[in-house]
Amino acid sequence: MAIIAHEPGEHFDDTLRSVATQSGVQVGLVVIDTADSEDLPDRVKAIVPEATVLRAKGSTFPEGANRVLSLPDPLPFLLICHDDVRLESDAVVHLVTEALASNAGVIGPKLVDWDEPRRLVQVGLGSDKFAVPVSAIEPGELDQEQHDAVADVYAVPSACFLVRSDLFATLGGFDEAMESDGEDLDFGWRALAAGARVMVAPDAVVRQRPPTVDPSVSEARRLRHQLRTVLSGYGPFRTLRVLPQTLLLWLIRLITAVVTVRFGRARNLVAAWSWNLRRLGAIRHKRSELREIRQIDDGELREYQRSGSADLSRWLSDRFGGSGEGSGVEAARRSLSTSMQSGAVRTTVVTLGLAALLMLFGSRHLIQQQVPAIGELANLPSARSMLSEWWSGWWSAGLGSDAPSPTAYLLLSVLSYASLGATGFLRLLLTVGMIPLGVLGMWRVFRDSGHGRAQLVASIMYLCVPVPYNALAHGSWRALVAYAALPWVLRMLTHASGAPPFGTGDRAPSLVRSILGLGLTLALAAAVAPIVLVLAPLLVVGLAGGSLVAGNLLGIRRMATVAVGSVLVAAALHLPWSLSFVSNPLRWSPIGGTGSTEPGTVSAFDLVSFATGPFDRSGLSWALLVVAAYAVAQGRGWRLVWAIRGWFVAVVGWGLAGAAQWGVLPVPFSAPEVPLTLSAVGLAFAAGLGLIAFEADLVRHDFGWRQVLSVIAGAALVVAALPVVGASLDGRWKMPRDDYDQLFADSFPVPNTGDDSEAEGAVEGEYRVLWIGDDSVLPVAGWSVGGEAGDRGLTLGLSDSGAPTALDLFRPPIDRPTRLVREALNASTARTTSRLGRTLAPMGIRYVVIVERVAPAPFGTDVVPVDAAVAEGLAAQLDLERIEGVNQAVRLYENAAWIPTRAGVPQGLAEVPDANLANPLFADAPSAHRYTGPFEPGPEVHHAMAADANWRLVVDGRAAPRSTGYGWANRFAPTNRGDAVLEYQTPIARRLFALAQPLVWVLVFGWVVGRRPGVSDAETPVTGGERA
């Protein structure tokens, strides 16, 4: 018998005594000390004088156990135990007897609780094909002899088991790469593959102490060991079949973990793969060893395995059945089966399933083809370009700026890399995917309330609100992100409040954790939609308003504190980019866009029914208000208070949207759907509370109007769902069928970048495009035009050569060079210039585009016309050539006087040169803001980027003197010939900021995730004590 001991406690004496008092069989004891305890030999000798103590300091359990392989004269059987078990006096004899009778290679006892032996701990282990252990019992299950039959199992816990010595030697013992958590299942797997029987003999009873593991550490090990077993346990053909399934399953687990804010688990899932990929050599060796001893093929092995996925079964059981405390898979299956017989659970499962199908059906064309790149739903550029733009310290938007670039570039590039180049799918997730994410958030709001149907009603209600669908049709990414984020914000705020049902009122989560957690959530959403930093406090304003009306302020102060604190945290996480919001004067445009503050065309009636777009013209969405009103009519106690709070959140949203339409706000919103996300959240929240009121409060009353009201509310929910069903028919949620991508790709030539000089249609010289139009239809972010056209709510934007991308959705603060563009446009509108093209030429502006619809005609039906004075001003310019036949939705002009953004111009010429005197230079761009090419002396180099001393031109190793050209651009005057490099040299401080920012994010992530309560994964049975 070998006991692997690691600093055992006082109980170890009992362990030793149990060994010493074994009846019916001679037991030779070897204690392997993996901690080099000084007193251990004496302790052992005191009780079992004939025992041997081996030192194996620093060894893990498998390493310690494998020491027995080196012992001389091995006995036929080996009994291997942990140091926290106590054997019944007849345990060993039962094990040996059964092993001989059944010809078992590995056999284990019935493990029971040390202190309560009536409670089962483990009776053998099963496994699915992904090496996820399957327990046949529920933790803490009473032993009522229900598991007392000798049975073949897949593995036995390493806490105590008997193995044939020759088998142990053949298998090479345990896989020493597995410290714990999975080493036993791996051993059993290999034993089965070697043709041995693995069994459990319940007559042998062993008590085991509760494990003292850190759940997160245990989970990390378990995951990587599972994967190692899968990678090494199958033959080559079975591996090829199982590996893709494994990948898919892990991907689902990863997405689930991220979405449910279980970042620790997500980290462990990723780390498991990287751990194994670093050990591929060892895995290959293990596979070859197994191949040599394999006696049964994978098909036979498969028969021993549980069908399906144990994880999935357990997940389903947790959500739809069982005690919710986590359960063994078998119990989970039984529990799920039982639960599914319950109407409530069946209804929930069926409804959610239908909702998921509806989402898929309604998005089918968007999935098959692509989400059209309209409005803010721009295409994603390459991950490399986004990352390098962020890293370089130079923000090339507009005419270039040293302002900090948005954190979104970093986050989007990371996501893009993670998507392995599937940027189309990533776009789908980041746009249409915001809808299920928001619905999931609303589901989570009520998750801990103990009312599962409230989750269902609130989620369905949120799914039926027209806001996200109209946001899709209008191309408003901000509104979509706000729609996704606000339920999570609401969830965190309600839980932070500590008020029932989200708390007990006298015990609330830590403020710091709440602030950091919500701050992190806001920061993620604000990367794309900084407007959520405004919406979150407004949500609290609504909750507070409702509290005042309801006469109960419980939890409001905490929520307000958390909201304010989290906004500050989110802003801090976006430093230094967020500094651009708080310059003097406070800049609204990066937060809410640059639209018109003039009165709009959407009536209050339409706002209240969310009829801001093509989604629901039938008016059935009014039924949403009926559903939400039920909670106020029916609710009592906290149901009533929270429902009123939810309603006032909705009122705040409507009020804000209405004020914008009245033109009384000093700042614009890019789309009416943005403030309406508050109303959507508020109504859905109230609807969920209505369901709870139905279950908890209706019972207090006799039959009467309340019951009738309940029926009406239920019917209203069904009616409210009809528009979603109708809108799903076109498969694209009424989004336009086309976008400007191909149109602009055809209209804007590709600049020759050196590598593709032979590319068809490539032109010399990079250029910019000037966009003019309303903020709601432009495919780029921009600056308010101001001046002559300022009152018209127009926006002007700039993009680099070609069609705009997600890089163009963000703008630095306006600076002098950009103001020059604005002034030039205003001069054109005022007809004080007839040569706008010449004025724009040094900026490299080759095209001027007026956009009046969010999508090209005939798909974009809503026209947002540009003021005639602006359009006529452009039409009157003598050097802008109108390009006809493009599309009705745009007016495209080519600047006859443009010069490339990097050009050689005549020396000493202060004026803008004629286009034919400017020659393009430095076509090659090996990395962001680094351009190379040959240079012959003669011209000066004009670089159409805002003048900055960190731009350097080096020709053949000699730096060229830099000056400012045309009052704003970079001008270089090299005098030698050779290979030239024009690049932006990032300041050290900017690099340090760029390094620090992701570190801060990781730290905050880690703090929030690491201190989450209840992180322990109840999905997995505990198989053994922790070993160092």
Place this chain on the structure above:
Amino acid sequence: MNGFRWPAAVLIPALLIGGIVLDREQRPEPAVVADAATARTATMAPADAGASLWYCAAAAIEVQDRLTIINTTEEIRVGEVTLVEASIDRSEIGQPTVVQSVEVPAQGRIDVVPGELMPGDEAVSAVVELNGGGVLVERTASVADLGATDRRPCVSQASGSWYFPVGATVEDAREELILFNPFPDDVVVDIRFDTDLGPREPEAYEAIVVAGRSAQRLVVDDEVAVVERASGRVEARSGRLVVDRVLVYDATDDRRGLSVSSGGSGPSTEQYLPGGVLGEGRQVSIIITNPSATAAEVDIEILTPDDFVVEPLERRVPARESVEVVLTATSVDGVEGRVLDGVTDFAAVVRSVNDVPVVAERRDLVLPGANRVPGLQTTIASPVAAAAWVIDAPVTPGSPSRIAIFNPSFETIVTATVTGPGVDQTVELGPGSVRIVSLADITPGEGGAMPLMVTGSAPIVVERELVFVNSRSSSIGVIAE
């Protein structure tokens, strides 16, 4: 955790319903984006503007024709005059361009003679660009054989459509159109006519391509022959251009005169013609063109300096057609028209009562006679009134040249002031009245030419009538921003 139900149950519906009702009743009107069809007329950029731009499609039709660039500011203006040959042979479009740098002294003027810069007998179009505002450009055209001269301002904007209600291709008349595209992109136009013998849509005038930065000269007589009235519509399918009409009466039938005029590009529901004159030997017509697809019901109001009451004339102008209204001071045999007994000077307002925009033009043919300088005057009506106008006054002592100042408001009394070097004249205009101011009377006696500003305490309309030795010319003034 208890709460009160009824405050919320009352307040929430009240807020929602109240908000909806208030929105319906008092919501501000949405911002209206100005429609592209805003009425246009030549406008002089303000003195502090960064640039001035003038187009003259028919800058010169004969070698002696000239452009006069008038600087009304205290600063020197420099710029360029770009001349483009207007070829009568379309295959030769895109003739070489001449660019001439110019410098106009403060409060001064220069003449540019295209014939000197671009020898040949073709017409020449011009673009005048200067580095600041406060500049007016006029062209003086003449037909040496006839001794006829026409002088009027160029235009400050291109347009996609131009209307020429007045036109003729009878034996004693010749009409040409100069199509000038100063922009880099091509423009495609269709030209149609409504004549006294019915509509004419010559095939040769369909889809005419005027290449970028080129001009074409079309002889209307070649396509629309022998009509007394040829009201032309030049409409671009894409792009915009500048169009001038050259109309010559060659004195065969006592009618002689020259008009080199841009068309009307701003149809409107009210069109103003301040400077009409009736009298012996004058043939006055107002031709109204309706470019839209709906018939226009128009009233023609005649207003006199002495507030003589004349009953408005009512006419119906069918869609895409023109109507001529002949006005006479006395009944004339064989002439159908409205007899305005006792009326000499008058202003005419053409008002579309059913809000269909129209373009009006007045044609004055003054026949030779005692104490009469013969000639042809055509005046495109002004679609707008403005508070400030500028006219150039090339006046010789005793010249009968004059300006007509019209107050289109029927409710406001307007004080109009005429200012210039050594000129300061104030006149008061009653509601809907017109005043005639003799240029010889208000300008310094030594004669010469000077720009005059005519400003009103409320929007007014100004028309200038120039009488030369052997010809006459009239035109609406230039709005001064």
